[in-house]
Amino acid sequence: MAMVLRAEDAKDWTYKGEGAANIVLSYRGSSLFLLGKVLRIQKFPKGSTKSVNGCAVLSRHEKLLWGDVEELVESKSRDIAQQNYIKHVMSHMLGPKYIDEGICVTVSREFLESIEKNVHDQRPAWRINAAKVDTLCASAFLISDHSVFAGTPREGFCVAVEIKPKCGFLPSSEFITKANAIKKSVTRFRMHQFLKLHQGEVSKVSEYNPLDLFSGSKDRIYQAMTTLFANPQNNFRIFLNGSLIFGGLGGGIDSAAVQSDEKNTAIKDLIKGSGLQLPGFLELIAEAIFSSGVLDQLLGTQKLDVLDIEGAIHAYYNIISQPCMVCKNSGDPELLDQYSLLHSLPLDKSLKILRDYLIAATAKDCSLMISFRPVQGGSTASGYNSIFLESSNQSFEYKAYFIDLDMKPLEKMVHYYELDQKIVNFYMKSEDLGGSPYDSITQGTKDRKI
Ligand SMILES: O=P(O)(O)O[C@@H]1[C@@H](OP(=O)(O)O)[C@H](OP(=O)(O)O)[C@H](O)[C@H](OP(=O)(O)O)[C@H]1OP(=O)(O)O
Numbered sequence: 208m209a210m211v212l213r214a215e216d217a218k219d220w221t222y223k224g225e226g227a228a229n230i231v232l233s234y235r236g237s238s239l240f241l242l243g244k245v246l247r248i249q250k251f252p253k254g255s256t257k258s259v260n261g262c263a264v265l266s267r268h269e270k271l272l273w274g275d276v277e278e279l280v281e282s283k284s285r286d287i288a289q290q291n292y293i294k295h296v297m298s299h300m301l302g303p304k305y306i307d308e309g310i311c312v313t314v315s316r317e318f319l320e321s322i323e324k325n326v327h328d329q330r331p332a333w334r335i336n337a338a339k340v341d342t343l344c345a346s347a348f349l350i351s352d353h354s355v356f357a358g359t360p361r362e363g364f365c366v367a368v369e370i371k372p373k374c375g376f377l378p379s380s381e382f383i384t385k386a387n388a389i390k391k392s393v394t395r396f397r398m399h400q401f402l403k404l405h406q407g408e409v410s411k412v413s414e415y416n417p418l419d420l421f422s423g424s425k426d427r428i429y430q431a432m433t434t435l436f437a438n439p440q441n442n443f444r445i446f447l448n449g450s451l452i453f454g455g456l457g458g459g460i461d462s463a464a465v466q467s468d469e470k471n472t473a474i475k476d477l478i479k480g481s482g483l484q485l486p487g488f489l490e491l492i493a494e495a496i497f498s499s500g501v502l503d504q505l506l507g508t509q510k511l512d513v514l515d516i517e518g519a520i521h522a523y524y525n526i527i528s529q530p531c532m533v534c535k536n537s538g539d540p541e542l543l544d545q546y547s548l549l550h551s552l553p554l555d556k557s558l559k560i561l562r563d564y565l566i567a568a569t570a571k572d573c574s575l576m577i578s579f580r581p582v583q584g585g586s587t588a589s590g591y592n593s594i595f596l597e598s599s600n601q602s603f604e605y606k607a608y609f610i611d612l613d614m615k616p617l618e619k620m621v622h623y624y625e626l627d628q629k630i631v632n633f634y635m636k637s638e639d640l641g642g643s644p645y646d647s648i649t650q651g652t653k654d655r656k657i
C-alpha cells in the first residue's frame with residue numbers, strides 16, 4: 208500500500224456515485240496510473256458512535272466463521288478485509304474473469320475531510336442525512352472505472368450500463384413456514400417493492416422481474432431491460448463516456464416526472480454519442496448478458512442460500528451461543544420440532560450454513576457493469592468479446608465486471624430475519640385487504656429516494 212492520498216490530492220477526485228456504505232469518486236487529475244480509476248471510500252451512518260476504523264475488523268464470531276480464509280481473518284483493516292473477501296471468496300464463486308480485486312491506498316484524514324466538503328453539493332439529500340464520509344478511515348479502495356474502457360481514444364466513445372439484479376430465484380426451503388408460503392411464488396424483489404412504496408422509498412412499483420433477467424432466455428432478458436429502463440430506481444444506470452446519463456445518482460431518483468425528461472435527454476445523448484437507438488441499446492445489453500452467461504455463476508452463488516433466512520437464522524443462534532429468539536417466539540410445536548433439527552447441528556455445519564448464506568447475500572446485492580464500444584471494421588484484436596447488432600449494423604466489444612462484492616456482517620442476520628418477515632407480512636396484509644397490495648397502499652412520508 209505505497210500510495211498515499213493527501214489533502215492536496217482531493218481536488219483531482221470528483222463525485223461519481225454512492226450506495227448505502229460507500230462514496231465513489233472518479234479521478235480527473237494527471238497521474239497516468241490513476242486515470243481510468245475510481246476511489247471507493249467508506250461512510251459511517253450518522254448517529255453511529257464508532258467509525259469503521261474504530262471497530263474491530265472482524266468480530267469474534269466472524270473470525271470463527273471465516274477462520275478457513277486465513278488472509279481474511281488476518282486483515283489489518285476493514286478495507287483490506289473487503290479486498291481479501293473479493294479475492295479469496297467471491298472471486299472463486301463468480302470466476303476471476305468478472306472480478307476486479309482493486310488495491311487499498313492510504314488516505315489522510317485531511318484528504319477525506321476535503322472530499323467530504325467537495326462532494327457535499329452533489330450528494331442526494333437523503334444520502335447526506337443517512338451517512339457521512341468516515342474521515343477516520345485510514346485507507347480506501349482503488350479500482351478501475353468500469354463505466355469506461357482504459358485507453359479509449361478521446362474521439363472514441365463508450366456506453367456502459369450498471370444493473371443491480373437482486374435475487375434471481377424463488378426460495379423453496381422446507382423451513383419457510385406455511386404462513387410465508389407466498390415467498391415460494393412471488394419474488395422477494397416484487398414483495399419488497401410494495402413495502403418500499405408504502406415507506407416512500409420509491410414512487411412507483413417496478414415491473415422488473417429478476418426471474419426474467421436470470422432466465423437464460425434472450426427475450427426475457429430483453430423484457431427485463433425494458434422494465435428496468437421504464438423504472439430504474441437503484442437497479443439500472445447508463446453511463447456515456449463515464450458520465451451518468453440515466454438513472455439515479457447515489458441510489459435512485461425515481462419520480463415519474465423527472466424520469467420522462469431524464470429519459471428523453473438520455474436517449475438523445477445516447478443517439479448523439481453512439482448512433483444507437485434505445486431499442487437497439489437494450490437489445491445489445493440483452494445479447495451481452497445472454498451470450499456471455501455472466502449471470503449464470505451469479506445465480507449459482509445466490510442459490511447458496513438453500514435454507515432461506517427462516518432456516519439460516521437458527522444456525523446463527525447456534526454460532527453466537529444464545530437462545531434462539533425465533534424459537535422462543537414460536538408457539539407451534541410442529542415448527543419447533545423442525546427447527547430443533549437445525550439447533551442440533553454440529554458447529555461446523557452451522558458455520559457452513561452461515562458462510563453460504565452471507566456469500567449469497569453479497570451475490571444478491573452486487574451490481575454488474577457492462578461497457579460497450581464500437582469495433583471499427585467489425586473485428587477486435589483486444590481480447591474482449593464482441594457482438595454484432597443487426598438493427599444498427601454495428602459491432603461492439605464489451606467487458607463485464609461485478610462491483611460491490613462486500614462481505615456482509617454476520618451481525619446483520621437478525622435484521623435479515625426481521626426485514627424478511629416485514630416484507631412478507633406487509634405484502635400479505637395488503638392482499639388480505641383486497642386487491643393487489645398496490646391498490647391498498649397509502650403513500651408513505653419517508654420520501655427517501657424521490
Ligand atoms: O436488504 P435489501 O435487499 O433491501 O438490500 C439492501 C439494499 O437495498 P435495495 O437494493 O434498495 O433493496 C441497499 O441499497 P440502497 O441503500 O437501498 O441503495 C444496500 O445495498 C444494502 O447493503 P449494505 O447495507 O450497503 O451492505 C442492502 O442490504 P443487504 O440485504 O444486501 O445486506
Ligand SMILES: Nc1ncnc2c1ncn2[C@@H]1O[C@H](COP(=O)(O)OP(=O)(O)OP(=O)(O)O)[C@@H](O)[C@H]1O
Pocket residue numbers: 223224225226227228229230231245247350351352353354369444572574576610611613
Ligand atoms: N468500479 C467502478 N466503476 C465505475 N463505477 C463504479 C465502480 N464502483 C462503484 N461505482 C459507482 O458507484 C456507485 C456506488 O458504489 P457501490 O455500489 O460499490 O456502493 P455501496 O455503498 O457499496 O452500494 P450498496 O448500497 O449496494 O451497499 C455504484 O452504483 C456505481 O455507479
Ligand SMILES: [Zn+2]
Pocket residue numbers: 520521524531532533534535546550
Ligand atoms: Zn431456533
